[in-house]
Amino acid sequence: GGGEQSPSSFSSIALETISDGYDEGGASQAESIEAYLDRFREIGSQTLAELIEEISGSGHPADCLVYDSCMSWALDVAKRVGIAGAAFFTFSCAVTNIYSLVQNGLLKVPLNPGSEILQPGLPPLQPSDTPSFVYVSGSYPAFFKLILDQFSNLDKADWVLCNTFHELEQEAVDWMAKFWPLRTIGPTIPSMYMDKRHEDNWEYGLSLLKPNSDACMKWLNVKPKGSVAYVSFGSVAVIGEDQMEELGLGLRRSKSYFLWVVREKEAAKLPKGFVEETSEKGLVVSWCPQLEVLAHEAVGCFVTHCGWNSTLEGLSLGVPMVAVPQWTDQSTNARFIMDVWKTGLKAQADKKGIVRGEEIAHCVREILDGERGKEIRKNTSKWKALAKNAVDEGGSSDKNIDEFIAKLVPI
Numbered sequence: 001g002g003g004e005q006s007p008s009s010f011s012s013i014a015l016e017t018i019s020d021g022y023d024e025g026g027a028s029q030a031e032s033i034e035a036y037l038d039r040f041r042e043i044g045s046q047t048l049a050e051l052i053e054e055i056s057g058s059g060h061p062a063d064c065l066v067y068d069s070c071m072s073w074a075l076d077v078a079k080r081v082g083i084a085g086a087a088f089f090t091f092s093c094a095v096t097n098i099y100s101l102v103q104n105g106l107l108k109v110p111l112n113p114g115s116e117i118l119q120p121g122l123p124p125l126q127p128s129d130t131p132s133f134v135y136v137s138g139s140y141p142a143f144f145k146l147i148l149d150q151f152s153n154l155d156k157a158d159w160v161l162c163n164t165f166h167e168l169e170q171e172a173v174d175w176m177a178k179f180w181p182l183r184t185i186g187p188t189i190p191s192m193y194m195d196k197r198h199e200d201n202w203e204y205g206l207s208l209l210k211p212n213s214d215a216c217m218k219w220l221n222v223k224p225k226g227s228v229a230y231v232s233f234g235s236v237a238v239i240g241e242d243q244m245e246e247l248g249l250g251l252r253r254s255k256s257y258f259l260w261v262v263r264e265k266e267a268a269k270l271p272k273g274f275v276e277e278t279s280e281k282g283l284v285v286s287w288c289p290q291l292e293v294l295a296h297e298a299v300g301c302f303v304t305h306c307g308w309n310s311t312l313e314g315l316s317l318g319v320p321m322v323a324v325p326q327w328t329d330q331s332t333n334a335r336f337i338m339d340v341w342k343t344g345l346k347a348q349a350d351k352k353g354i355v356r357g358e359e360i361a362h363c364v365r366e367i368l369d370g371e372r373g374k375e376i377r378k379n380t381s382k383w384k385a386l387a388k389n390a391v392d393e394g395g396s397s398d399k400n401i402d403e404f405i406a407k408l409v410p411i
């Protein structure tokens with residue numbers, strides 16, 4: 001829930017809704033996150049079972065329930081009504097692996113701040129490279145519990161699907177596949193940006209907010225190739241006022257053009273007069289068509305919070321990244337961008353956890369004009385090709401999807 005725009009086109013997929021128990025007034029009526037999640041589990045289990053029943057009466061009964069891995073109760077519903085269940089993980093496999101290692105006790109929390117983490121399926125990591133729920137002990141306990149609960153009944157899942165591709169995360173995928181029927185099926189990016197096998201498939205079919213598409217594309221169309229830094233922090237992150245100011249300073253100081261997405265709710269934190277004073281080189285919008293923007297040749301780098309979708313999009317469309325992680329899984333994604341895939345630079349935060357304007361300007365400059373930028377662009381081209389191959393006919397993700405579909409035998 002909570003989306004401000006309704007789904008536009010789902011092509012062949014029909015969209016149904018179920019009640020989460022908060023039909024009047026929405027989730028904000030709940031006393032706490034815990035209360036919301038409890039009621040969602042309780043009411044959702046009933047309403048989801050009813051929906052599956054209803055569908056069974058139609059000409060196209062459900063064979064399998066693919067559920068967001070954070071709704072572990074949905075698997076119990078699938079089993080109760082006698083259909084297959086597939087957990088869909090929307091994080092990277094490395095992140096999912098870290099969470100599973102915490103859940104089964106191999107990785108003990110709180111982490112020892114000084115010691116390197118050496119665990120199966122992962123490169124050596126610093127504690128601060130793990131998701132914030134893990135390394136900031138005691139933070140967001142309700143979310144952390146939800147995250148660990150993903151594994152509570154996972155042994156009963158018929159499939160574990162991950163939005164990644166084998167070549168990208170071989171170590172984590174091979175390790176986790178020892179325990180679960182795990183298949184990589186990503187990147188789940190619309191076909192026209194990848195293999196182009198599905199001609200109408202330009203969009204996810206769901207946009208969280210309404211993009212200012214015309215303004216963005218018109219602005220980009222007249223900018224030279226590789227001259228623009230695209231800046232976005234996704235749909236959730238709440239940026240501190242100090243950090244916002246530093247971002248503004250950095251963009252002002254960097255020599256490049258910038259397209260900066262500042263969600264409406266965040267706009268009051270923009271430095272006073274910023275939009276007017278920088279209008280020669282910058283455009284600030286409340287939401288943009290991100291895939292279209294990343295695919296535009298004017299864009300030379302992506303300053304990102306490293307949400308997993310943005311990370312995959314940047315990597316698959318071949319855009320070098322400046323990683324400015326905020327919380328949850330983003331710190332892990334940032335580490336992989338910088339040191340494993342080598343498709344970007346991680347902007348270093350100061351002692352207060354703030355990335356200064358100087359640092360942002362420096363990273364953007366390095367990527368657009370520096371020596372390291374050249375090396376990074378070589379790597380981004382490589383990963384772009386590998387991502388496309390994975391979803392194209394006969395690629396690793398394509399084969400996994402075929403296998404999943406072939407084995408869905410109606411009962």
Ligand SMILES: O=c1ccn([C@@H]2O[C@H](COP(=O)(O)OP(=O)(O)O[C@H]3O[C@H](CO)[C@@H](O)[C@H](O)[C@H]3O)[C@@H](O)[C@H]2O)c(=O)[nH]1
Nearest residue numbers: 090091232234235236261287288290307308309310328329
């Ligand atoms: O102006 C914009 C900005 C973003 N997007 C899209 O919005 C999505 C953002 O997704 P993501 O990068 O994953 O960020 P969040 O919305 O912040 O995602 C949450 O969920 C992710 C997946 O579980 C986690 O990895 C993140 O840490 C968590 O914040 C992407 O598809 C973007 O293309 C737009 O279309 N227009």
